[in-house]
Amino acid sequence: MTTVLVTGGMGFIGSSFLQYWMKRHPKDRVINYDLLTYAGNPANVEEISHLPNYRFVKGDITDLALLEKVMKEESVERVVHFAAESHVDRSILDPSCFVTTNVLGTQCLLEAAKQCGVGRFIHVSTDEVYGSLGAEGYFSETTPLAPNSPYSASKAGSDLLARAYYETYGFPVLITRCSNNYGPRQLPEKLIPAVITKALVDQPIPLYGDGRNIRDWLHVDDHCSAIEKVIECGVPGQVYNIGGNNERTNVEVVSQILRTLGKPDSLIRYVSDRLGHDRRYAIDSSKIQSELGWKPAYTFERGLAQTVEWYANHKDYWLRPSNTTVKRNEAAEESGDAEGA
Structure with a gap:
């Protein structure tokens, strides 16, 4: 049995992952850590909230003390980090909360996980950190980051912090960058x-x-199956692009x-x-397909x-x-x- 902490688990992708993971790994203990902002909806987890191996913690990812407390109490072994401010228009109107949540929040989460000896940290990001494509070509994992909105800039900042925790401390961080998700229960x-x-x-x-x-466009269930592959088979320090083709x-x-x-x-x-x-955004997902054996269904x-x-x-x-x-x-x-x- 493994204990997994999922941030942003009341949101669309986070809740979809929780349900996917608990069906596929019914013996694992899962902690849903979410602040319940406008994007979080408890209805998203009604199907699993009654299970004995599920726990919800209402908390901010900038609260380092609470993060460390929860991780120590639950002996968390894996972190899957979805929590983010994600609406581009909102970021244009008020960039500050995006920097606070996406950059500072990610740093607090990384620090808490490092201090508590978490064995694997999956940082879920977006193809928007790469900027805009022309009529041809695809984003690969080596494409330079060139964000064009306060939202994507804050996500790029969080990606670089995740990379720094691997390069500086040897902390086992893996980064995923997905294309546009869709599916049931999206805001x-x-x-x-x-x-x-x-x-x-x-x-x-x-x-x-x-x-x-x-x-x-990437169906959320395909995204969840890709993250599962990264958790189980991915190499720490690596980036994996996830696209729906x-x-x-x-x-x-x-x-x-x-x-x-x-x-x-x-x-x-x-x-x-x-x-x-x-x-235009377009993902080259050949790396995760060839190295980890994933493909969209x-x-x-x-x-x-x-x-x-x-x-x-x-x-x-x-x-x-x-x-x-x-x-x-x-x-x-x-x-x-x-x-x-």
């Missing part, structure tokens, strides 16, 4: 759930710029959702582009159909007040990074 301010939920009630769908920004323009994604729901493209409303909006068509069906059948989830955000009347966020600090 409705993100692009795919925002479009689905708006279309279901026939609301206009704001779309940034010309809608031709390209993202590589599903490049689509934003307008293609929106139109496909509308077709699936039988809704007209006339719901789309083009709005002024976001400041510093990266044009979901095609985009299959994953999107499953996701649309889930939101259509769970209106009680996305109509909850806890999932109402201050920016629902603006264009939705494409970022697929971890949520919940």
